[in-house]
Amino acid sequence: MSLTNTSVRAERPRVTLQSIAKRLAVSTATVSLALRDAPVVAEATRQKVQEIARSMGYVYNRSAAGLRTARSNVLAVGLHDISTPFFSEMLLAIEETALAQGRTIMLGAYTEDAQRQDRVLSMLREYHPDGMIFCPTAHSHVDAFEHLIAAGIPLVQVAREIADAGLDFVGTDDAMSMRLAVQHLAEIGHCRIASIGGTKETSTGLLRQAAFEQAVRDFGLTVKPEWILEGKGSFDTGRAGIQRVLSGAEQPTAAVCANDSVAFGVLNGLRTLGREAGKDFSVVGSDDVAEAAQAYPALTTVRNRHNEMGQHAVNILIKRIMGTADEAVERIILEPTLVVRGTTAPVK
Amino acid sequence: MSLTNTSVRAERPRVTLQSIAKRLAVSTATVSLALRDAPVVAEATRQKVQEIARSMGYVYNRSAAGLRTARSNVLAVGLHDISTPFFSEMLLAIEETALAQGRTIMLGAYTEDAQRQDRVLSMLREYHPDGMIFCPTAHSHVDAFEHLIAAGIPLVQVAREIADAGLDFVGTDDAMSMRLAVQHLAEIGHCRIASIGGTKETSTGLLRQAAFEQAVRDFGLTVKPEWILEGKGSFDTGRAGIQRVLSGAEQPTAAVCANDSVAFGVLNGLRTLGREAGKDFSVVGSDDVAEAAQAYPALTTVRNRHNEMGQHAVNILIKRIMGTADEAVERIILEPTLVVRGTTAPVK
DNA sequence: CTGAAAGCGCTAACAA
């Protein structure tokens, strides 16, 4: 079955407000108003215009309108990662919330690369989005966003936060998130705990690290410096990390992870060593991505409500755009909850 | 198309070509040319213009340019799902390939809902993207895309294909993909095989189903009608499906799945029944998402090269946009490969 | 209630 070029790309004359106006012998202004259901136009003409527009296959040109109104109705979204469950699930939430409000998403990704982040955000900016949602890369400094701030583009940070940026932010209570994880382990008898993944070059990592140390003190746990492994939040750092930790003379009985991807890597590394999470060793993740409940063993983790983050982010952003937000910087810190599943068990 | 803009926000004076031109006492045309490095402008003025532009914080307005040139440099991407690994990984490939070519992505998702697909694609269209990449929902008919085709918007389908649409397409060889899975199982002695997930309302499902039946005949396998379970490509259909299949009197010893998500569901359902993939039962997935190699047991699956699909899709699309593509419909059918891991084992 | 006209920021003819 071979389809040859049946789709003849006929360059049809564009149908615009003008062509509709001409056809109906009215002004473009009337057409514009009628199409937008402005109450000022007569019901009869409104109907006529809309009908003709439909029959002529008219397509609204948002860029043209945006040029005039200085409103594009697009929301730019810049994330350092989009292929990982945490962000792709959040992205879906963002897209759906935006769509429900009649906004469209422009997307950029920059894989934890500050230079690319610059490039991506600058490019997105050239489309004059009404606002931006972004998650800064590690090592990000306010300076990189200064041009956006100066231009008065509404900006909301999601998941991660740049120090002293004075920008709206939606995230989880990172300290509490970490504390819940450690507390759970402590309560089931673990007193030798490792921390794998995360970097202090990130607000998240910084807060979690501090909370870890605090919890260690509060619960009277033992921790060796070699048990604290920084690294990005990937499967590989989890896998490599646990192997390294368990190759030492002194060994922990449990680990808390920077996120679920790291935790899955730890689970995998454990198996390589002939150990099994939930039996020989306990591990708790962070985020509660869909996969966490579906994996085997199911991952004990802390739910950071990333879907809600996405929703809140666009809601705040839209309030800013509409000018209905408070003057003050908005910070939504969601409260995390512990989800106990199969990768943790009382210490033997 | 209905929007109400009653926002009041303090906008600082925009810097435009005009303001730069005025500042330098040259014409806007010169500035425009200089900024784009047109060889026609004198080197000296070029430098001067670029320097001033930078110092004034000039930001190119792509929408304005697009209005004039009828080129937006945006690629619209419509997917029925973006939170699942298969598509989010593909999306990353699309975004990266597009960025490398100086294009930006507008994103829409429609969760297998034809009505929402309509809405999303129409909305994206209003931004006049240079082209669109999309994966049609189940039950999609050409009619839904007719307005896009008629408008001459370059369109490329990815992963799934609408019958007789006569549109460019990038996907895997679905029949071969299924055959590889069944063949592998047959070769290790399985002759009672179930097929879980997928729907005939999709090109993918249709081809896979036919290939399954063909393979069953070719390899002389036994299949009960109750072992063929249609359903969407989700974890839940896998989980529910295997439980249903294994509740019958006659039971298969293996299952092929519509995709990896379904396979993970099957693995999970199996455990609920006290069975274990790779021992009591064999399962093979489809796609080879990142998670497949990381799960436990690691999933035997067929690699359908979804990252490459994304890359090819944007490359074809850009060729169409540039007018450098063949007249004929382009179809890139990638060759799948079997990846044997831990969820399959010789039948006992 | 409807029309005329200006102009958003840019590019492309065509002149100079």
Added chain:
DNA sequence: TTGTTAGCGCTTTCAG
């Protein structure tokens, strides 16, 4: 090599 001019398709005063 640079300037002038005319729009792209839309919204928005301001008149009528």
